[in-house]
Amino acid sequence: MARLVITDVNKCVGCMSCMFACSRRFGEGGLAKSAIHVSSIGGVERGYKVVVCRACEDPPCAAVCPADALVKRREGGVVLRYEKCIGCGNCARACPIGAVQWDLEDNKPIICVHCGYCVDYCPYGVLRLAGRG
Amino acid sequence: MTKGIPRKVLYIDLTHKKYWVEDRLELFEEYLGGTGVAAKLLEEELPRNAEPLGPDNVIVLAVGPFNAVYPTASKTVAMFKSPHTGNLGESHAGGRSAVAIRLAGYGAIVVKGASDVPVWVSVQEDRVFFRDARALWGMTSSHTVGRILREVEPGSGLRTIMRIGRAGEKLVTYANVITETYRHFGRLGLGAVFGSKKLKALVVGGKRSVPVNDGKLYREVYDELYKLVVDSPLMKKYHEIGTPINVSVLNALKALPSCNLQGSSLETADKISGEYIAANYLGRRVSCAHCPVACIHLAVLREPYEEEPYFYKTTFVGYDYEPIYALGAMLGAREARGVLELIDVVDSLGLDAMTTGVVLAWATEAYSRGLVKEEDLGGLRLSFGDYESYKKAVYYLVEQPTELYRDLARGLDYAARKWGGGEFALSIGGNEMAGYHTGPAAYANYAFGARHSHLDSAGYDLDQETIGKTPQPGELVKRLYEEESWRQVLTSLVICLFARKVYKPEIVSKALRPLGIEMSVDDLYALGKKIYREKYKLKVREGFDPGKVTFPKRIFETPTPHGVLTASYMSKVKEEYAKLIRNVVTGE
Numbered sequence: 001m002a003r004l005v006i007t008d009v010n011k012c013v014g015c016m017s018c019m020f021a022c023s024r025r026f027g028e029g030g031l032a033k034s035a036i037h038v039s040s041i042g043g044v045e046r047g048y049k050v051v052v053c054r055a056c057e058d059p060p061c062a063a064v065c066p067a068d069a070l071v072k073r074r075e076g077g078v079v080l081r082y083e084k085c086i087g088c089g090n091c092a093r094a095c096p097i098g099a100v101q102w103d104l105e106d107n108k109p110i111i112c113v114h115c116g117y118c119v120d121y122c123p124y125g126v127l128r129l130a131g132r133g
Numbered sequence: 134m135t136k137g138i139p140r141k142v143l144y145i146d147l148t149h150k151k152y153w154v155e156d157r158l159e160l161f162e163e164y165l166g167g168t169g170v171a172a173k174l175l176e177e178e179l180p181r182n183a184e185p186l187g188p189d190n191v192i193v194l195a196v197g198p199f200n201a202v203y204p205t206a207s208k209t210v211a212m213f214k215s216p217h218t219g220n221l222g223e224s225h226a227g228g229r230s231a232v233a234i235r236l237a238g239y240g241a242i243v244v245k246g247a248s249d250v251p252v253w254v255s256v257q258e259d260r261v262f263f264r265d266a267r268a269l270w271g272m273t274s275s276h277t278v279g280r281i282l283r284e285v286e287p288g289s290g291l292r293t294i295m296r297i298g299r300a301g302e303k304l305v306t307y308a309n310v311i312t313e314t315y316r317h318f319g320r321l322g323l324g325a326v327f328g329s330k331k332l333k334a335l336v337v338g339g340k341r342s343v344p345v346n347d348g349k350l351y352r353e354v355y356d357e358l359y360k361l362v363v364d365s366p367l368m369k370k371y372h373e374i375g376t377p378i379n380v381s382v383l384n385a386l387k388a389l390p391s392c393n394l395q396g397s398s399l400e401t402a403d404k405i406s407g408e409y410i411a412a413n414y415l416g417r418r419v420s421c422a423h424c425p426v427a428c429i430h431l432a433v434l435r436e437p438y439e440e441e442p443y444f445y446k447t448t449f450v451g452y453d454y455e456p457i458y459a460l461g462a463m464l465g466a467r468e469a470r471g472v473l474e475l476i477d478v479v480d481s482l483g484l485d486a487m488t489t490g491v492v493l494a495w496a497t498e499a500y501s502r503g504l505v506k507e508e509d510l511g512g513l514r515l516s517f518g519d520y521e522s523y524k525k526a527v528y529y530l531v532e533q534p535t536e537l538y539r540d541l542a543r544g545l546d547y548a549a550r551k552w553g554g555g556e557f558a559l560s561i562g563g564n565e566m567a568g569y570h571t572g573p574a575a576y577a578n579y580a581f582g583a584r585h586s587h588l589d590s591a592g593y594d595l596d597q598e599t600i601g602k603t604p605q606p607g608e609l610v611k612r613l614y615e616e617e618s619w620r621q622v623l624t625s626l627v628i629c630l631f632a633r634k635v636y637k638p639e640i641v642s643k644a645l646r647p648l649g650i651e652m653s654v655d656d657l658y659a660l661g662k663k664i665y666r667e668k669y670k671l672k673v674r675e676g677f678d679p680g681k682v683t684f685p686k687r688i689f690e691t692p693t694p695h696g697v698l699t700a701s702y703m704s705k706v707k708e709e710y711a712k713l714i715r716n717v718v719t720g721e
Contacts, residue, residue: 013427015420027348029202030236031340039290044419045431045449123363123425
């Protein structure tokens, strides 16, 4: 099964097209629903970091959820059971790479589903959908 | 109900350190955003004949319905009264500014009044913080200011940090506002207006959603635009070599102003060309937010420390055609390194690269003709190609140790009136010329465009299209007017003008539809003309008289691809423009 991976972060130009694509899945503009976060590593001249969910086999975010809202995905990572989530934020704090983004409008985590929609909007091939080895 | 249109305006009063938000949906429905909305907000807020560097001046920053919605809609429009021309100031910048303003929840931000002490203002969606900037005031490099604010402000990746350098603090009338280190609100002195208000920086951040009326259609139109931006040849020029591709093109055409326009080509052009810099210095390419093109080219300079062996510093320098023209060709550069070093100094001080280059070119010629002396230049003996002197001279433009530098800090129009040399002072309509000695349309554009910027009506494009078949003055003015009025639509959306060939009228109309905005192609053209009218009404109100515009003699001496320009042709152009502007303003 597929998961989203970063091929070469040095090729990222910081255009945020992937982030906009992620939000656009819900048929809206802006960035409120983006599960990806791109930011410079201290000035754009130094390059960027592209934070995406690594689809952990033993995900820390699920381990700390008090509401059983994060269910492990067979192929790694988690699925959010929206109606169970109480918006406590434990998952976001537990992820050591900061890959759980937060939807401030709904007060819920934004969990990457590894659908690969963003991949088609990275003209530099930074993102790729890979099978699990 | 139009969901996809901005509607909120944030007002910030620096005098009273307070802020409030107003719902101005009607304004955005009528003018879309960007240039159109900014012109109306400025007209509402700016007192007649306000002093550009006084507390009455107003800064409007406006975005439009396409920002944070469609690709390459990456620009913010700033409007203010320009301390450089004394008239309407309008300046556009990318970086993350437009996306940040829109996703903080605003269509426009209006900054009024002046602070008594240096401040920076941080807008975090609904909350606005006034922060003490006294410790930042006076810092040598704007890059350092950017570094500090990156550390202390929240929202990395989702914010814009607009700041000024020393030039803005010292009220140099062509000081820029810098955003995300390598993009600028350039040309007309927004940096000095910030400085006069004791506003060191404006930080804006947010990550909201932008609802649309038809999500499915939105995705379809998005994909159509995205393909045009990424796959079609329309954006290739900006994507690969970038804007500096023009150095070779214009040099071959003999339209590259060199050595204060004593020439229109440069013997060493191949050592400052886009191809050459890409091959020898290009270190990284980056993008504005929501633009996959990545036209921002950063050169890498590895510089040794003379006093410390095996000690180097590595500097990234943003370069584009215009800085290479002004700080390179106009100053007789022999190789790119000096030019890149000079661009870096100019940027760190927060000066406008184009005006600075043209000012220094004039000073070099004025010195060689004995109009200004070594002591006026602070002990420098300027000569074309001498970059060590130019690097010192730009500090003097900011620190202003002599009367000459104090005058040059107000631009060539002012300085040449006092010191002479007006015939070779390449300021037109109060603004120093851009890098296109292409023919009559370029000069008509500089003189009568609303911003006196080459991007108003792209006269340089029309010139290149009509080599060998120069249009009649009436036809030329008509075509520039058509172009400039259409561009008002593009800069109200607000897209980057580099993508103007993607955003044709038909696709703009189509792209507005999922946002709940129904406008036909004819409606769009009509809106463009209406915004043009609003801007010129404001210009005329503030004293612009097209009949009084003059051209320096130099432009009639150096041949263009259209031959040697004649004063009689240009005076006919002036008559036509004066008539057009009169008719437009009076509504005839």
